[in-house]
Amino acid sequence: MARTQRADLARRADALLDAAAALLLAEGTRRIRIEDVAARAGVGKGTVYLHWPNRDHLLLAVGAREAAAMLGAVTAAIEADPTECAPHRYLRRHFLEAVDRPVLRRVFDAEGADLDALAAERARTGLAESRLAADRDYLDALAAHGLLRAGLDPSDAEYGMQAVAYGFFAAGPFQAPARHHADLLADVVRRSFEPDPAPPAARYRDAAPRVLDVFTRLTDEFKRIAYGRALD
Amino acid sequence: MARTQRADLARRADALLDAAAALLLAEGTRRIRIEDVAARAGVGKGTVYLHWPNRDHLLLAVGAREAAAMLGAVTAAIEADPTECAPHRYLRRHFLEAVDRPVLRRVFDAEGADLDALAAERARTGLAESRLAADRDYLDALAAHGLLRAGLDPSDAEYGMQAVAYGFFAAGPFQAPARHHADLLADVVRRSFEPDPAPPAARYRDAAPRVLDVFTRLTDEFKRIAYGRALD
DNA sequence: TCGTGACCAGATCTGTATTATGGTCACCAG
DNA sequence: CTGGTGACCATAATACAGATCTGGTCACGA
Numbered sequence: 001m002a003r004t005q006r007a008d009l010a011r012r013a014d015a016l017l018d019a020a021a022a023l024l025l026a027e028g029t030r031r032i033r034i035e036d037v038a039a040r041a042g043v044g045k046g047t048v049y050l051h052w053p054n055r056d057h058l059l060l061a062v063g064a065r066e067a068a069a070m071l072g073a074v075t076a077a078i079e080a081d082p083t084e085c086a087p088h089r090y091l092r093r094h095f096l097e098a099v100d101r102p103v104l105r106r107v108f109d110a111e112g113a114d115l116d117a118l119a120a121e122r123a124r125t126g127l128a129e130s131r132l133a134a135d136r137d138y139l140d141a142l143a144a145h146g147l148l149r150a151g152l153d154p155s156d157a158e159y160g161m162q163a164v165a166y167g168f169f170a171a172g173p174f175q176a177p178a179r180h181h182a183d184l185l186a187d188v189v190r191r192s193f194e195p196d197p198a199p200p201a202a203r204y205r206d207a208a209p210r211v212l213d214v215f216t217r218l219t220d221e222f223k224r225i226a227y228g229r230a231l232d
Numbered sequence: 233m234a235r236t237q238r239a240d241l242a243r244r245a246d247a248l249l250d251a252a253a254a255l256l257l258a259e260g261t262r263r264i265r266i267e268d269v270a271a272r273a274g275v276g277k278g279t280v281y282l283h284w285p286n287r288d289h290l291l292l293a294v295g296a297r298e299a300a301a302m303l304g305a306v307t308a309a310i311e312a313d314p315t316e317c318a319p320h321r322y323l324r325r326h327f328l329e330a331v332d333r334p335v336l337r338r339v340f341d342a343e344g345a346d347l348d349a350l351a352a353e354r355a356r357t358g359l360a361e362s363r364l365a366a367d368r369d370y371l372d373a374l375a376a377h378g379l380l381r382a383g384l385d386p387s388d389a390e391y392g393m394q395a396v397a398y399g400f401f402a403a404g405p406f407q408a409p410a411r412h413h414a415d416l417l418a419d420v421v422r423r424s425f426e427p428d429p430a431p432p433a434a435r436y437r438d439a440a441p442r443v444l445d446v447f448t449r450l451t452d453e454f455k456r457i458a459y460g461r462a463l464d
Numbered sequence: 465t466c467g468t469g470a471c472c473a474g475a476t477c478t479g480t481a482t483t484a485t486g487g488t489c490a491c492c493a494g
Numbered sequence: 495c496t497g498g499t500g501a502c503c504a505t506a507a508t509a510c511a512g513a514t515c516t517g518g519t520c521a522c523g524a
Binding site: 166 | 397398399413416417423424
Binding site: 265266267277278281285286287 | 484485486487488489
């Protein structure tokens with residue numbers, strides 16, 4: 001084979017991740033065999049290990065790619081409309097994006113149940129830390145531009161938004177359509193953590209670049225985990 | 233033995249529940265043996281079955297008694313000060329009461345992990361339904377007295393408060409003292425679900441009797457499960 | 465140079481022997 | 495006669511050995 005291009009590697013990584021995701025949804029997390037993933041992607045088993053160091057990383061990569069796509073959607077929305085970086089808009093979109101990504105649910109569910117090992121994995125915890133750091137940066141950026149409720153301690157905002165978002169996410173779509181719950185979540189977040197007379201759009205425009213920077217970096221980190229050696 | 237009094241039965245039930253709770257905290261849920269519980273309470277094994285029909289009910293009873301105590305504390309607080317029935321005050325206290333009741337945590341944790349059977353148990357689901365119904369009644373009572381934010385759909389209030397409370401509960405005390413998180417929870421609830429100029433105290437006084445009725449009934453139901461045949 | 469699949473060690477599964485425990489009830493103390 | 499008990503039994507949990515499967519490696523070939 002001629003000198004392999006980076007694009008080829010990325011394409012093959014995608015094929016493998018597609019295969020893994022399909023199997024993930026069809027069978028449980030547990031039942032996925034590396035050999036099947038490789039076969040479904042039309043390559044040999046050894047090839048999988050050219051991309052990711054082991055099975056857990058592959059599974060993590062499936063989730064990471066999905067998460068990156070989700071973050072990408074959020075980022076794009078902010079680029080298109082800076083007011084989208086307000087917590088209530090951001091979390092609303094985040095919620096909706098998460099809801100119709102069944103693969104994500106599976107991977108995260110699996111973490112607790114099947115793969116205690118994965119939870120402890122360095123790559124996994126690193127990612128979690130990055131996500132936390134990004135959240136903090138995001139809130140700092142907002143605070144710097146007066147986009148958080150006056151008198152609200154930033155670490156309280158962080159904890160509170162985390163807890164609220166988690167609660168809505170865990171409660172899940174229950175009878176009512178997801179959009180409705182997303183709106184409810186947005187309402188709670190706006191009332192609890194944002195300034196009462198909504199800030200002028202200009203302030204969101206000012207804050208957007210830094211926010212975009214934060215999310216772009218985070219997205220890149222997820223992509224790095226997702227595509228493994230294909231991005232080295 | 234002379235004709236057994238109801239108070240004696242209740243005392244013995246308490247002794248057994250104490251023993252079970254102690255073992256629950258010492259060992260896991262799994263390791264609890266009926267025989268040990270009986271021995272620790274100084275009675276024979278068969279006696280346990282005079283109180284509860286089986287092992288799962290006994291474990292459920294441990295949690296139910298704790299929950300009843302927690303609800304009792306909440307109820308007492310409302311009796312002492314009717315404004316305590318405002319959602320943010322109620323949930324704040326509920327949160328604090330729940331936090332320093334390690335037994336409750338254990339029992340509820342165990343439900344998912346160890347005892348799938350228990351989750352399906354009739355007594356268990358019945359209790360869950362009662363709790364839900366009580367929540368609904370509680371919110372209805374508040375709505376009837378204009379103690380919910382105008383324009384807020386009651387079922388949205390229910391879902392939202394549930395999600396928010398769950399989020400804070402699941403997030404758990406993290407570094408900061410529990411009281412601080414409880415205050416944060418209260419703040420979120422108040423801003424999201426209650427009228428903006430706080431209603432006059434008189435309205436809480438009006439609503440309190442019905443609220444107390446709801447919680448008292450629920451407490452009784454928990455007690456019935458907790459003490460089993462001792463209350464027949 | 466890159467990809468492969470036969471190969472191996474260790475994880476996982478299966479079937480079985482053994483032990484432990486929930487739940488019952490004949491019996492007994494008061 | 496009533497209420498409590500603990501020996502007893504069926505069945506569930508556990509332990510273990512052997513068989514099977516699968517993650518991960520690497521010598522080899524395209």
